[in-house]
Amino acid sequence: MLGQIWPAQHPKIYAELRRLADDGLIEVDSEGPRRRTAYRITGSGVAEIRQWLAEGDVDHTMRLQPLLRSLFFWLMDPEDLDRHLRRKIEFYTGMAELYTAYAERKDRGEFGTAPPVQSMRVTIEAGVRLSQALADWARWVSEHRPPAGQPTMD
Helix, strand or coil, X not given: CHHHHCCXXXXXXXXXXXHHHHCCCEEEEEECHHHCEEEEECHHHHHHHHHHHHHCCCCCCCCCHHHHHHCCHHHCCHHHHHHHHHHHHHHHHHHHXXXXXHHHHHHCCCCCCXXXXXXXXXXXXXXXXXXXXXXXXXXXXXXXXXCCCCCCCC
């Protein structure tokens, strides 16, 4: 699930974890087989997060590649666009179902009741709603497709 929320690649994650540890915001909690390392947040890390939550500017920029691609749907062959949209509908419907299943498990108490777990439920609900909205958008596009065209080479 984390990959859907924070799509950083493994080398970037490890570099970020090293930076956070070097800055004293996290520390190694335990080390296991195959160099598996668990971290815990430090008091300084908690203070940093609290300050970020209370005072930090929020970047509201939406960077969704499917929306960027939609600007160019008019360049697609109609059959290719239909296939593309069917895949998007299936993908986002599946993601909404996956997040809904997580939410139901959370609501049954499978992950516990600690405050971080309770907060996770809020994030999962965002995943449900965003995925549902994107599936609905793809359905709408399939009903209101832009006409195909050719780029001009002026």
